[in-house]
Amino acid sequence: MRVRSFALLAGGIFTTGTAFAQSTEIPKPLRNPLDKVSAADYKAHVQYLADDKLQGRLPGTAGYQMAVNYVVEQYKKRGVLPAGENGTYLQTVRLRRAFTEPGATLRLQASQGSEQALTYGSDFTFYPNPAEASTTVAAPLVFAGFGISAPELGYDDYAGLDAKGKIVVVTREEPKQFPDAVRLYNTDVLTILQTAAQHGAVGVLLAAVKPTVHLPEPPKGVVSVLGTDGKVAVSRTYGGPQLRVLGSVSAATLQRLFAGAATDTTAALASLRAGKPASVALLPRLTATQRTRYQDVESYNVVGKIQGADPKLRDEYVVHTAHLDHLGVGTTVEGDSIYNGAHDNATGVASLLEIAGVYSRLKEKPRRSVLITMVTGEEMGLLGSAYFARNPTVPKSQIVANINTDMPTIIAPLLSVVALGAENSSLAAPVAEATKALNLTVEADPEPAQNRFIRSDQYSFVTQGIPALHIKYGNKTADGQNNLSLQVQKWRARYYHKPQDGMNGQFDFDAGRKYAQLNFLIGYLIANNPTRPTWNTGNFFGERFAKK
Incomplete structure (x- = not known):
């Protein structure tokens, strides 16, 4: 193995700020241990x-x-020394796999008072709720563009938008105006959920912008981690107890949700693509119901220490x-x-x-x-x-x-x-x-x-x-x-x-x-x-x- 080298300090510890010397070989304390890989x-x-x-x-x-x-x-x-819980190598991780039960409904209450039932699979799908086995949420709707609130970057889909007690609809089209790191963080579903919760929302609907025949079911359920108190400690699809519904809606459903609003989807999406927020209150009110079943298992992280x-x-x-x-x-x-x-x-x-x-x-x-x-x-x-x-x-x-x-x-x-x-x-x-x-x-x-x-x-x-x-x-x-x-x-x-x-x-x-x-x-x-x-x-x- 021909390599360049670390510089030795007195006593055999290698320096670090400028770790390499001008020599061309790794010093003996590292050479044999590395060669034996x-x-x-x-x-x-x-x-x-x-x-x-x-x-x-x-x-x-x-x-x-x-x-x-x-x-x-x-x-x-x-x-390698044990560095898990209670003197062991293990950290217990309690996993909950959640599944949406058949019979979930999403009903749209139009401004004239008539109610329309949407079709599960083609019009909408729900992600299972890992904390509530049975939920019913009735709330007005708002459209919050990309679901991004980053005023420090000069962009805020929630500026002037009252989302408290409402279901927030966001597009899954990605913004083009942000650097990669900013875009990746802000369009992550968990960030979108946390942002909605911070603005008082009770639910989030992720909207497709291209026509689809069927929306994908969450594969094999959705898994979360339960803490030692039995509550959800980690989840990619759960923004906290305040957010009681998370679902996806088709492009056609998005059009229906905009009916009677101050703008339409064409204008709103065009504005977003131009880098300008297009948030707006939507006239319909939705009622969402679902039941969730759970499979809980224990798994482990394995932690050792040098x-x-x-x-x-x-x-x-x-x-x-x-x-x-x-x-x-x-x-x-x-x-x-x-x-x-x-x-x-x-x-x-x-x-x-x-x-x-x-x-x-x-x-x-x-x-x-x-x-x-x-x-x-x-x-x-x-x-x-x-x-x-x-x-x-x-x-x-x-x-x-x-x-x-x-x-x-x-x-x-x-x-x-x-x-x-x-x-x-x-x-x-x-x-x-x-x-x-x-x-x-x-x-x-x-x-x-x-x-x-x-x-x-x-x-x-x-x-x-x-x-x-x-x-x-x-x-x-x-x-x-x-x-x-x-x-x-x-x-x-x-x-x-x-x-x-x-x-x-x-x-x-x-x-x-x-x-x-x-x-x-x-x-x-x-x-x-x-x-x-x-x-x-x-x-x-x-x-x-x-x-x-």
Whole structure:
């Protein structure tokens, strides 16, 4: 392994502000522990976790418990200390899967007094309510454009709009006038719900703007996390007890809701596309009724600790995460119904286990402590990481950074990377240093339309004010074509979230080895730096969340 090097301080601790010296080799304290990261061991982890006997690692099943037991066993072998609840490696995550029962109704009361019943499936659908098994909501309607309230950015769909006690209708068309980070945050459904609740709404209807024949049903129900008090603690589709109804309506239904209003959908949508709010009171009044049934199960995050060496800084933590869950058993595709999740995300778990192995071989640990954390419920909406980030097993204020590992897509040699989120904070510096050490280059995201930064577990930490990043593949290839993103797109069409993502697929386990080494180096640099990471001045996510 030909690499550039870290500079040694007296006593064997590596410097951090300018971590690399001019020499061309990693110093001995890191060289052997890193060299012993094994592609064969990496493959063995993936092979076990993606075996049919684990039945796709669906949370709450025996297969997921087998994965938990495997990780705990690997932690113990590597000397990783328990950092879960009550002296264990586990943090309990209570999952509630909610389903809308048949018979849901949505009735429109026009201004003349006549009532119209809308048709479930073609005119509207409801998302199940994880907190109320039976709901009836009768309320007037308002149209709130994109559902964005960001006066500090010069845009507010709620300016002058009275939403208190009303059902808010918002378009799912995305605004074009905002930078990516701002757009991603403000158009996230949870942000829309929270904004509506802050303005006093009792419900939200998400409106399609293009004609559709049928609106999609929420697949396999909607999953939330219950807190120890039995109340909803984390959900992607629940904005709090005040918001009692969340649904989707078709473009044709949206037209009906605008009947008799001061403007029509054509003018309102044209205004929004021009960057101007088009909020308006709508004349009809809606009555929504639904019943919800629940399936509650217990799952677990698995949390281990590498104790830091500095008596003061060891009480601060760098958190490595990877999601342990996948989709379980589902629809048969080409004769197979077990969604093994080899790439997604057995490779991420393997990376963290190999990182733990490097730490076990270090004679001297970094200044800060490191948490190796496998989270549950990522495939259900980042639930395990969101619960951990809000309720960590260590003081939240002492978590300095998160490095997430989700589906590195090791199908070719690792020659370059994309560091999703590193541009938001001082984490860009250790990324630059570690990639240089491994002769890797850092590139811009080749697939910005995938919105990958908010789609994996690092985002759970960002929303709690903790700088975070996620290392993904770059575009560089050995043949100079530099088209790896195209290869990944072809791979994704064939394997992603399908039973075909098993051990018979395409792998480059040497790339997995290098990926684990890289993530170790990034985490090590952060853990050893006496200065904790900071958000960049004026960064949107830092400004929005750093005070949490």
